Amino acid sequence: MGITKFVLKRPVTIVMALLCLLVFGISSVFNATLEQMPEMETPMLIISTRYDGAGPEDICELVTEPIEDEVSTLEGVKSVSSTSSDGSSMVMLEYDYGTDMDEAYSDLTKKMNSIERQLPDDAEEPTVMEMSMDASTTMMLSISHRTQSNLYDYVDQKIVPELEKITSVASVEATGGSSEYIKVELISEKMAQYKVTMSQITSAIEAANLSSPSGDTVVGNLELSVTT
Structure with a gap:
C-alpha cells in the first residue's frame, strides 16, 4: 500500500x-553501435612462415613442428594448432582468457628470435600476428572445371600459394574435392611366394618417397614447385 x-x-x-x-x-x-563482427579481444596469436619451393611434408617437418615444440611451453598457451601447405607454415596459439596479450606477444616474439636459427636457411623470418575478430574477414571462392580430374591438387598447389603471397591474407584453405593418391593392393599369395612381409613393403615405399625442395621452374605460363 x-x-x-x-x-x-x-x-x-x-x-x-x-x-x-x-x-x-x-x-x-x-x-547503439551495430556491427556484423563486433570488436572483441580474442586470445590468439598466429605465426606465419614462408619457405618457397618446399612441399607440405617438408614444411611440416622442417618449419611447423620445430615451432610447435618450442611455443607450446610458453606461459598461458591453451592449445596449439597448425597448417602446413606448399611454401607456407601457419601456427595458431590459443591462450587462456584473461592472459595479458601484450605480454604474450612480447614473449612469443622473443621465443621466435631463438627458434629462427633452427629453421632452414632459405626460410623467411617468421611473422607474428595478433588475431582480431574485426579483422578476420572471410572470402570464399568456388572453382569448378568440367574436364580436369585433379582439380583439388591444382587449386591446393597453384592457386592457394598465390593467394597466400598477398600481404593482407592471413590464411588460405582449400576444401572439398579429393587429393590424388596411389593405392597399393597386396596379393597374399605373391607375398608368400617371394617371402615378403607387409612391413617390408611399407618400408620400401617410405624409403622411395623421400623428397627435398629444389626451388621453382617455369613451364609455359605455369610456375611449378620442384622436389627431388
Whole structure:
C-alpha cells in the first residue's frame, strides 16, 4: 500500500520519471553501435612462415613442428594448432582468457628470435600476428572445371600459394574435392611366394618417397614447385 499511496500522491513525479526512462531507452537504441563482427579481444596469436619451393611434408617437418615444440611451453598457451601447405607454415596459439596479450606477444616474439636459427636457411623470418575478430574477414571462392580430374591438387598447389603471397591474407584453405593418391593392393599369395612381409613393403615405399625442395621452374605460363 505504501508504494500505491506514493504514486497516487505524486502523479506528476511518476509521469516525469517514466518519460525520462522512455527517452533514455529510445536514445540508447538509436545510439547503439551495430556491427556484423563486433570488436572483441580474442586470445590468439598466429605465426606465419614462408619457405618457397618446399612441399607440405617438408614444411611440416622442417618449419611447423620445430615451432610447435618450442611455443607450446610458453606461459598461458591453451592449445596449439597448425597448417602446413606448399611454401607456407601457419601456427595458431590459443591462450587462456584473461592472459595479458601484450605480454604474450612480447614473449612469443622473443621465443621466435631463438627458434629462427633452427629453421632452414632459405626460410623467411617468421611473422607474428595478433588475431582480431574485426579483422578476420572471410572470402570464399568456388572453382569448378568440367574436364580436369585433379582439380583439388591444382587449386591446393597453384592457386592457394598465390593467394597466400598477398600481404593482407592471413590464411588460405582449400576444401572439398579429393587429393590424388596411389593405392597399393597386396596379393597374399605373391607375398608368400617371394617371402615378403607387409612391413617390408611399407618400408620400401617410405624409403622411395623421400623428397627435398629444389626451388621453382617455369613451364609455359605455369610456375611449378620442384622436389627431388
